[in-house]
Amino acid sequence: MAKKTLITSGKGGVGKSTITVLLGFFLTILGKKVIILDLDFGISSVEELLKELEPVFNLGDILTGNCSVEAAINSSRYKKLDFIAAAKNYKINIQNNQLQQIIKSLEGYDFILLDSPAGLNLDECINGETIDDALIVANPEKLCLTGARNISRLLEERGITKRYLIINKFNSKVWKKNNLENLDVVIDFVAAQLIAIIPFMENLEVVSYDFEKLISYKKFYKALFNLANRYLGANVKLLFK
Numbered sequence: 001m002a003k004k005t006l007i008t009s010g011k012g013g014v015g016k017s018t019i020t021v022l023l024g025f026f027l028t029i030l031g032k033k034v035i036i037l038d039l040d041f042g043i044s045s046v047e048e049l050l051k052e053l054e055p056v057f058n059l060g061d062i063l064t065g066n067c068s069v070e071a072a073i074n075s076s077r078y079k080k081l082d083f084i085a086a087a088k089n090y091k092i093n094i095q096n097n098q099l100q101q102i103i104k105s106l107e108g109y110d111f112i113l114l115d116s117p118a119g120l121n122l123d124e125c126i127n128g129e130t131i132d133d134a135l136i137v138a139n140p141e142k143l144c145l146t147g148a149r150n151i152s153r154l155l156e157e158r159g160i161t162k163r164y165l166i167i168n169k170f171n172s173k174v175w176k177k178n179n180l181e182n183l184d185v186v187i188d189f190v191a192a193q194l195i196a197i198i199p200f201m202e203n204l205e206v207v208s209y210d211f212e213k214l215i216s217y218k219k220f221y222k223a224l225f226n227l228a229n230r231y232l233g234a235n236v237k238l239l240f241k
């Protein structure tokens with residue numbers, strides 16, 4: 001059965017969608033079959049990040065009975081990485097049993113990555129029954145980490161016990177400037193297991209047309225590769241420099 005992972009954050013713009021597609025890509029490098037479900041209604045982040053055209057059908061069409069789940073599945077330019085685009089109408093609501101039904105019909109995948117909008121207004125359907133674990137993305141700023149702690153608490157209340165923290169857009173100077181030196185304090189504060197520290201990458205837009213090119217950006221590539229490996233349970237060291 002596929003592992004269902006929510007990618008979330010307390011604050012917007014921290015890199016959830018970027019991490020979702022890149023984690024998906026790196027999991028495929030490691031031989032896994034992945035599908036991304038874009039839950040950010042009204043915005044088309046996932047297809048844009050994958051540089052795909054707007055699909056004919058999206059999650060909104062599934063939810064309103066306009067198409068089957070199968071018809072809304074799109075393959076991407078990356079082998080073994082599929083996606084279902086977000087509903088374009090932000091007024092559409094998703095019911096608990098609808099999400100469960102959709103997830104149930106996604107057969108043959110190892111991972112279902114659910115890219116969510118930022119903030120605490122999570123749909124009721126995001127709970128321990130529908131989701132196996134959550135990746136909480138935060139940038140190295142106090143406000144962002146406070147947002148991460150708040151979302152972590154909410155997920156805990158919803159019965160999602162496996163919660164991992166990803167610190168994205170990491171820069172050691174900024175980290176020190178923001179008085180965040182003690183990593184253990186940060187981890188305790190957010191109440192999630194630190195799974196990755198992803199560096200700030202200046203040229204992200206340049207490589208976004210071809211993730212294979214990421215290999216030239218060693219630090220960034222390694223951080224994502226390690227994230228995917230750690231996520232699969234490997235005992236890989238965290239990069240913290």
Ligand SMILES: Nc1ncnc2c1ncn2[C@@H]1O[C@H](COP(=O)(O)OP(=O)(O)OP(=O)(O)O)[C@@H](O)[C@H]1O
Nearest residue numbers: 012013014015016017018118169198199200201204
């Ligand atoms: N590690 C990184 N280094 C540099 N820029 C990054 C990094 N990760 C993400 N970004 C940039 O940050 C911006 C926001 O990223 P993204 O859209 O993935 O965030 P998000 O959390 O999904 O936003 P939203 O809350 O609106 O859904 C984008 O311009 C993206 O290229």
Ligand SMILES: [Mg+2]
Nearest residue numbers: 016017040045
């Ligand atoms: Mg996003």
